[in-house]
Amino acid sequence: MKKHLNYSLLVLSGAILLACGSNKTEEIVEPLAEVEDVKTPTLTLLGESPETLITNESVLYDQESGVIYVSNIEGNPTDKDGKGSISIIAKDGTIVTQDWVTGISAPKGMGIANGKLYVTDIDQLVEIDIASASISATYPVEGATFLNDVATHDGKVYFTDMNTGKVHLLADGVVSTISEGHESINGIAVSEGGVIYGLDASGLIVWTEEGSTEIINSHVTGGDGLVILGDGNFVVSRWVGEIWFVTSEGQTLLLDTKAEESNTADLGFIPEDNVVLVPTFFKNKVAAYQLEY
Numbered sequence: 001m002k003k004h005l006n007y008s009l010l011v012l013s014g015a016i017l018l019a020c021g022s023n024k025t026e027e028i029v030e031p032l033a034e035v036e037d038v039k040t041p042t043l044t045l046l047g048e049s050p051e052t053l054i055t056n057e058s059v060l061y062d063q064e065s066g067v068i069y070v071s072n073i074e075g076n077p078t079d080k081d082g083k084g085s086i087s088i089i090a091k092d093g094t095i096v097t098q099d100w101v102t103g104i105s106a107p108k109g110m111g112i113a114n115g116k117l118y119v120t121d122i123d124q125l126v127e128i129d130i131a132s133a134s135i136s137a138t139y140p141v142e143g144a145t146f147l148n149d150v151a152t153h154d155g156k157v158y159f160t161d162m163n164t165g166k167v168h169l170l171a172d173g174v175v176s177t178i179s180e181g182h183e184s185i186n187g188i189a190v191s192e193g194g195v196i197y198g199l200d201a202s203g204l205i206v207w208t209e210e211g212s213t214e215i216i217n218s219h220v221t222g223g224d225g226l227v228i229l230g231d232g233n234f235v236v237s238r239w240v241g242e243i244w245f246v247t248s249e250g251q252t253l254l255l256d257t258k259a260e261e262s263n264t265a266d267l268g269f270i271p272e273d274n275v276v277l278v279p280t281f282f283k284n285k286v287a288a289y290q291l292e293y
Helices: 007-013 019-026
Strands: 042-048 056-062 067-072 084-089 095-104 107-113 116-121 124-129 134-140 147-153 156-161 166-171 174-179 188-190 196-200 203-207 213-217 226-230 233-238 242-247 250-256 268-270 275-279 286-292
Touching (some): 056 268, 067 107, 067 275, 084 116, 107 156, 116 156, 156 188, 188 226, 213 242
Parallel strands (some): 056 107, 107 147
Antiparallel strands (some): 042 286, 056 067, 067 084, 084 095, 116 124, 124 134, 166 174, 196 203, 203 213, 226 233, 233 242, 275 286
């Protein structure tokens, strides 16, 4: 019998191999270098949502509203077929609204700014008005073919362009390119202080005040989901089925679901509960894990 999520009770009581990982299969074939683990954190499965979130690629938790958004590709990650959708699930794992917004082709990363949910969709950034649950604007990106992850800060929207190796910025209704030359860049996150972090073929990187990048961790390459925990700690997923605890000093493998062929795509995180939300892509469900470190 399937065990469904119940975060509240648990916390209180104790090409189609694409999507945000499309060409990741080429990035993960090399074995990782052996390094000493610097932490001993753990992930414990709390439960799973129903298997109705078709090809779910990204999960986003809105701490202000408590809403959990899930992007569902529901087709080929590069086809403009209009099959994609955004769902809403509750903390207990139930489906609140299966088809909250439809008509997107291949939604991937998500971020919230100024009352809008921003979603990457192949070659454009889609703006959804949260209050009306309707698409309010689209922002085409010239030359893009695989827009991927999204992060927001101070009303600005940062998003990655995996195939072209670029990072784009939406500010004041205008899209610009702020960084280039990042092979297979995928995950992106911005700290409360405005520091930008990313995941590309070189590993976990950070942007300096001068606009250049430095590598924080070069072992966990080809990453997908990126969660900033603070104090120099991160949780990083690789689409193939791995989740890592990462610092500048090393990394610890928290979860390996490759044998089950369960992917670990663009992670969500509930900071007040220390719960990691994992979109499983082809398994069509979101899994929740308690993080202890």
